[in-house]
Amino acid sequence: MTTQATLEAIPAHVPPELVGSFNFYTSEQMVPTPLGDPQAATSTLHSGPPVFYAPNNTRNGEGTWVVVRAEDQRKVLQDGITFSSNRRLFASALGEDWPLIPLEIDPPDHAKWRSLLNPLLSPKRVVALEPAVRERAEFLIEGIKSRGNECEIMNEFCFPFAVSIFLQFLGIGNENLAMFVDWAMDLLHGAPDKRTAAARRFIAYLDDLQAERRKKPTDDFMSFVTQAQVDGRGMTEQEVRAMSVLLLIGGLDTVAAALGFDFYYLAQNPDQQALLRAEPARLVLAAEELLRAYPTVTPTRKATVDVVLNGAPIKAGDLVACPSMTANRDPAEFNDPDSIILDREDNRHVAFAYGVHRCLGSHLARREIVIGLEEWLARIGPFRIKEGTTPITHGGFVFGVHDLVLTWD
Numbered sequence: 190m191t192t193q194a195t196l197e198a199i200p201a202h203v204p205p206e207l208v209g210s211f212n213f214y215t216s217e218q219m220v221p222t223p224l225g226d227p228q229a230a231t232s233t234l235h236s237g238p239p240v241f242y243a244p245n246n247t248r249n250g251e252g253t254w255v256v257v258r259a260e261d262q263r264k265v266l267q268d269g270i271t272f273s274s275n276r277r278l279f280a281s282a283l284g285e286d287w288p289l290i291p292l293e294i295d296p297p298d299h300a301k302w303r304s305l306l307n308p309l310l311s312p313k314r315v316v317a318l319e320p321a322v323r324e325r326a327e328f329l330i331e332g333i334k335s336r337g338n339e340c341e342i343m344n345e346f347c348f349p350f351a352v353s354i355f356l357q358f359l360g361i362g363n364e365n366l367a368m369f370v371d372w373a374m375d376l377l378h379g380a381p382d383k384r385t386a387a388a389r390r391f392i393a394y395l396d397d398l399q400a401e402r403r404k405k406p407t408d409d410f411m412s413f414v415t416q417a418q419v420d421g422r423g424m425t426e427q428e429v430r431a432m433s434v435l436l437l438i439g440g441l442d443t444v445a446a447a448l449g450f451d452f453y454y455l456a457q458n459p460d461q462q463a464l465l466r467a468e469p470a471r472l473v474l475a476a477e478e479l480l481r482a483y484p485t486v487t488p489t490r491k492a493t494v495d496v497v498l499n500g501a502p503i504k505a506g507d508l509v510a511c512p513s514m515t516a517n518r519d520p521a522e523f524n525d526p527d528s529i530i531l532d533r534e535d536n537r538h539v540a541f542a543y544g545v546h547r548c549l550g551s552h553l554a555r556r557e558i559v560i561g562l563e564e565w566l567a568r569i570g571p572f573r574i575k576e577g578t579t580p581i582t583h584g585g586f587v588f589g590v591h592d593l594v595l596t597w598d
């Protein structure tokens with residue numbers, strides 16, 4: 190329901206008939222919900238207007254336009270001039286003002302940063318990282334097995350696995366994994382003061398590492414960027430910081446949440462779980478279908494000029510949200526979008542977005558997910574949600590699941 194308070198927060202240029210009652214933070218299924226299905230809840234938006242205004246649709250409580258259909262989202266995300274991603278969200282939370290590189294850099298400048306970083310996460314480079322990814326999955330799963338026949342999989346596997354691969358990428362060992370996981374949990378899910386403190390701790394750590402690698406380079410990510418040339422000059426300390434922070438926040442919650450929704454689905458669908466355990470070659474297609482059905486991110490832009498998008502009068506300065514969940518359940522793009530068909534072919538989903546900012550880490554993320562599931566299914570028997578426990582799902586900027594306690598015989 191649109192209340193008086195939210196009506197007051199709605200800008201005058203938004204026609205009342207385009208004000209929706211749904212938002213991605215406080216609506217039903219978006220708040221923490223026992224045994225919820227937040228992606229399915231967003232699918233119902235396809236029966237409403239293609240673009241609507243959602244009050245209170247960011248973590249800070251700002252309103253945004255919501256672009257429901259895949260075709261309209263492509264128009265927004267492929268036009269970085271009209272729809273800017275230069276929001277400086279991370280820095281502003283610290284009272285600072287610098288863009289995450291390359292996510293908060295608009296075209297044409299974006300291209301030079303992106304072409305510098307592309308080789309670091311190319312399919313070839315990811316193949317080279319695979320043995321380490323597998324080793325870290327094995328290590329965590331064997332640890333869980335040695336502790337018994339149940340675990341809370343987000344804290345014991347999905348998050349540490351994602352954090353551990355970030356450390357591997359940075360060229361750091363696993364010795365301080367638990368400390369990094371604590372920092373990451375505070376950064377991504379803590380109260381505002383904890384978030385800020387964790388962000389500062391990470392930045393200080395990355396700054397120290399940067400200083401070390403400038404003095405004594407090795408063959409890791411930090412050494413590469415500290416020696417790279419952009420516009421015929423070396424990168425500044427601030428630029429290196431802005432890249433490293435983005436790689437950290439880009440690859441943690443997202444990978445952990447994707448794995449979390451996969452385990453949540455498989456725990457509730459023992460037949461599909463048995464099929465994938467018996468025929469692991471099916472995992473590559475299955476992981477794609479689960480990324481389609483349970484995507485987690487909502488790329489958001491700021492309009493730079495007044496523009497009308499499928500009937501919505503967007504004004505310069507308005508925020509425009511493109512939820513991957515609604516694009517991935519768009520009946521104009523996918524047959525039977527609400528059904529999960531693990532061998533769905535030609536699955537052109539947008540869990541990794543469209544346009545120039547399309548996920549730089551998608552090749553690595555895909556391999557992390559498939560290897561994580563492969564190793565889990567090979568080492569752990571048929572698993573289910575532990576009786577008497579209730580997983581909680583939530584919406585927000587990155588959808589997620591927690592309290593997912595699994596047990597097996």
Ligand code: HEM
Nearest residue numbers: 291292439440443444447486488541542546548549550554
């Ligand atoms: C399942 C896991 C992942 C998902 C669903 C995901 C999703 C996304 C999405 C939707 C975007 C576009 C954001 C926007 O346009 O506003 C993006 C960008 C990005 N992602 Fe990922 N991501 C994942 C994993 C990763 C990993 C593992 C890394 C790093 C190793 C990473 C690094 C990045 C970077 C650097 C960008 C910005 C690219 C640019 O601005 O050109 N992501 N990701």
